[in-house]
Amino acid sequence: MRIPGLAIFSFLSILALSVSRQPGSSDELAYGTFTECLLRRSNPSYPISSAIYFPSNSSYSSVLQSYIRNLRFNESDTPKPQLILTALHESHIQTAIICAKYHGLQMRIRSGGHDFEGSSYVSNAPFFILDMFNLRSFNVSIEDETAWVEAGASVGEVYYKIGEKSNIHGFPTGTCPTVGVGGLFSGGGYGFRSRKYGLSVDNIIDARLVDVNGRILDRASMGEDLFWAITGGGGSSFGVVLAYKIKLVRLPPKVAIFTVQRTYEQNLTDIAYSLLQIVDKLDKEIFLKMVIDVVNDNRRVGKKTIRGTFLCYFIGDSTRLFSLVNKKFPELGLRKTDCTEHSWAESLVRWNNFPSGTPVEVLLSRVHPRLEYLKRKSDYLKKPIPKQGLESIFKKMIELETPLLKFFPYGGFLSEISPSEKPFPHRAGNIVKIEYATNWDESGILAANHYINLTRNLYNYMTPFVSKSRGAFFNYRDFDLGINHHAQNSYIEGAAYGNKYFKDNFHRLVQIKTSVDPENFFRNDQSIPIFQSIGSQ
Ligand SMILES: Cc1cc2nc3c(=O)[nH]c(=O)nc-3n(C[C@H](O)[C@H](O)[C@H](O)COP(=O)(O)OP(=O)(O)OC[C@H]3O[C@@H](n4cnc5c(N)ncnc54)[C@H](O)[C@@H]3O)c2cc1C
Ligand SMILES: *[C@@H]1O[C@H](CO)[C@@H](O)[C@H](O)[C@H]1NC(C)=O
Ligand SMILES: *[C@@H]1O[C@H](CO)[C@@H](O)[C@H](O)[C@H]1NC(C)=O
Ligand SMILES: *[C@@H]1O[C@H](CO)[C@@H](O)[C@H](O)[C@H]1NC(C)=O
Numbered sequence: 001m002r003i004p005g006l007a008i009f010s011f012l013s014i015l016a017l018s019v020s021r022q023p024g025s026s027d028e029l030a031y032g033t034f035t036e037c038l039l040r041r042s043n044p045s046y047p048i049s050s051a052i053y054f055p056s057n058s059s060y061s062s063v064l065q066s067y068i069r070n071l072r073f074n075e076s077d078t079p080k081p082q083l084i085l086t087a088l089h090e091s092h093i094q095t096a097i098i099c100a101k102y103h104g105l106q107m108r109i110r111s112g113g114h115d116f117e118g119s120s121y122v123s124n125a126p127f128f129i130l131d132m133f134n135l136r137s138f139n140v141s142i143e144d145e146t147a148w149v150e151a152g153a154s155v156g157e158v159y160y161k162i163g164e165k166s167n168i169h170g171f172p173t174g175t176c177p178t179v180g181v182g183g184l185f186s187g188g189g190y191g192f193r194s195r196k197y198g199l200s201v202d203n204i205i206d207a208r209l210v211d212v213n214g215r216i217l218d219r220a221s222m223g224e225d226l227f228w229a230i231t232g233g234g235g236s237s238f239g240v241v242l243a244y245k246i247k248l249v250r251l252p253p254k255v256a257i258f259t260v261q262r263t264y265e266q267n268l269t270d271i272a273y274s275l276l277q278i279v280d281k282l283d284k285e286i287f288l289k290m291v292i293d294v295v296n297d298n299r300r301v302g303k304k305t306i307r308g309t310f311l312c313y314f315i316g317d318s319t320r321l322f323s324l325v326n327k328k329f330p331e332l333g334l335r336k337t338d339c340t341e342h343s344w345a346e347s348l349v350r351w352n353n354f355p356s357g358t359p360v361e362v363l364l365s366r367v368h369p370r371l372e373y374l375k376r377k378s379d380y381l382k383k384p385i386p387k388q389g390l391e392s393i394f395k396k397m398i399e400l401e402t403p404l405l406k407f408f409p410y411g412g413f414l415s416e417i418s419p420s421e422k423p424f425p426h427r428a429g430n431i432v433k434i435e436y437a438t439n440w441d442e443s444g445i446l447a448a449n450h451y452i453n454l455t456r457n458l459y460n461y462m463t464p465f466v467s468k469s470r471g472a473f474f475n476y477r478d479f480d481l482g483i484n485h486h487a488q489n490s491y492i493e494g495a496a497y498g499n500k501y502f503k504d505n506f507h508r509l510v511q512i513k514t515s516v517d518p519e520n521f522f523r524n525d526q527s528i529p530i531f532q533s534i535g536s537q
């Protein structure tokens with residue numbers, strides 16, 4: 001067994017904590033079941049029973065399934081919650097925490113349900129789901145250029161509600177409209193405006209959280225450490241995020257986009273090679289993403305080829321976009337007619353592949369357009385890949401066929417922010433983040449093992465090209481990096497994934513976790529562990 005360094009041990013002994021359970025503050029806690037506790041302790045002005053779904057309630061399955069976004073966790077053998085609490089009021093959350101703590105029941109917090117490993121609605125220990133989808137108000141103040149957004153809101157709602165009030169304000173975050181604010185913002189929030197404005201967390205100025213004692217805290221009362229932790233370190237290790245206050249950013253009334261595709265036969269190797277030389281150095285307004293996948297070769301029946309899709313989002317007009325890209329990246333062979341101009345709300349509809357003319361109200365839909373079985377992994381690229389390397393990767397991809405690679409540009413404002421400013425550490429020195437994305441349509445463990453294996457094979461194949469430390473993006477949760485059993489080795493188990501997601505910030509996250517949730521109530525398979533004294537459980 002590997003043990004952490006001496007420094008940590010001396011720190012541990014100072015922090016040595018009792019793990020004995022504190023009894024509840026009032027006698028009401030001391031009898032009955034978890035459900036009885038919920039019913040007895042809830043504020044009668046906000047009846048909780050209409051928010052509780054047991055397996056015996058007829059809508060239990062539909063409530064459970066409506067926010068399962070990865071069909072891998074929609075199987076009959078996926079562990080199911082004892083109940084789902086669809087909180088209608090903040091007091092329901094306070095009650096749920098107090099009762100779950102007393103009864104030793106695991107809580108899973110779910111906002112948009114997009115977690116790639118289902119960690120917001122699956123647990124191997126007995127558990128219940130705290131579902132946040134009813135708490136999704138959004139109050140924007142254009143005068144202050146700020147907004148308060150509740151955790152159960154979706155990204156699409158954020159975009160739409162800002163757009164209702166102003167056509168020159170926006171927010172840097174992800175693009176897929178159904179993703180939830182609770183998970184996306186608490187874990188970082190990268191998107192097509194991040195090279196200019198940073199991550200979502202770089203633009204969050206306040207938050208409201210229910211802590212392990214059921215108290216509602218804001219930035220001033222939680223303090224800067226806890227605020228720092230829940231803006232990039234994930235919410236679910238620290239409490240239940242109720243809402244974030246965001247700083248809006250200014251956008252021009254029109255933005256420009258293009259999508260062009262090149263196959264292997266159209267010199268994709270040279271184009272991809274050139275892209276990796278320049279993509280992080282382009283003007284901050286240019287977000288140029290490359291997706292590499294395997295497609296049928298039109299010219300040779302039964303053969304496969306490699307396709308590159310180049311998707312660009314530009315905070316500016318199409319004339320300038322065309323001239324900047326042609327000057328710095330002539331290998332792409334962009335034509336003026338490839339670039340189109342849109343209001344930024346329209347650009348989102350286009351960017352998400354809705355047919356042109358689709359009303360922007362589509363951003364409000366909570367129905368995911370196409371659910372599939374998913375596996376994701378991530379990497380960071382610090383040196384461009386040589387041409388020969390690209391050739392060999394393409395060959396490997398043809399062999400594996402299904403997994404595809406997405407290259408997300410870094411640089412710009414992202415690299416001007418210190419890696420310790422927020423728990424998200426992947427700042428200067430990264431050319432792109434690579435996402436390994438495998439989607440499939442067959443149910444069952446055999447199919448899952450097959451496709452997950454393919455994804456791991458490609459990830460392993462990439463070893464010589466990517467960062468040695470193999471940093472990973474926390475929002476792309478990946479249980480291959482390790483999971484935590486929350487027993488004697490929990491610090492070491494936590495460091496396995498924690499160092500990849502958070503690098504040098506992991507240690508500070510553990511310190512904060514230890515001080516705000518010393519009994520480790522808020523835990524899941526990849527939560528931040530607490531420091532434990534030697535010999536304690
Ligand atoms: C289709 C798709 C597109 C994506 N696009 C992007 C993208 O463009 N940029 C990007 O950065 N990421 C992206 N992601 C990843 C996404 O950011 C994460 O999966 C994120 O955690 C999803 O948030 P959620 O609320 O939908 O998920 P959930 O599954 O509800 O939650 C994810 C995690 O956050 C915790 N959590 C949720 N709500 C709260 C809360 N209120 N308080 C405390 N903890 C909470 C959960 O317990 C869980 O651990 C994408 C994912 C998908 C599936
Ligand atoms: C679920 O059923 C219980 C009774 O078994 C009831 O009290 C509760 O209100 C039902 N939940 C909902 C949301 O209707
Ligand atoms: C999830 O599983 C249920 C139960 O098997 C099934 O009825 C439902 O269609 C599944 N959801 C999707 C989107 O496939
Ligand atoms: C928005 O305003 C409404 C009405 O004042 C309030 O009930 C709600 O809590 C507010 N939401 C946020 C996230 O501040």
Ligand SMILES: *[C@@H]1O[C@H](CO)[C@@H](O)[C@H](O)[C@H]1NC(C)=O
Pocket residue numbers: 265266267
């Ligand atoms: C590929 O590159 C070669 C050599 O640079 C060039 O002659 C050819 O026109 C290019 N092909 C395409 C489709 O761009």
Ligand SMILES: *[C@@H]1O[C@H](CO)[C@@H](O)[C@H](O)[C@H]1NC(C)=O
Pocket residue numbers: 449450453454457
């Ligand atoms: C996983 O991939 C490896 C390497 O290609 C292969 O040898 C192994 O049989 C695969 N396992 C499964 C379960 O598909």
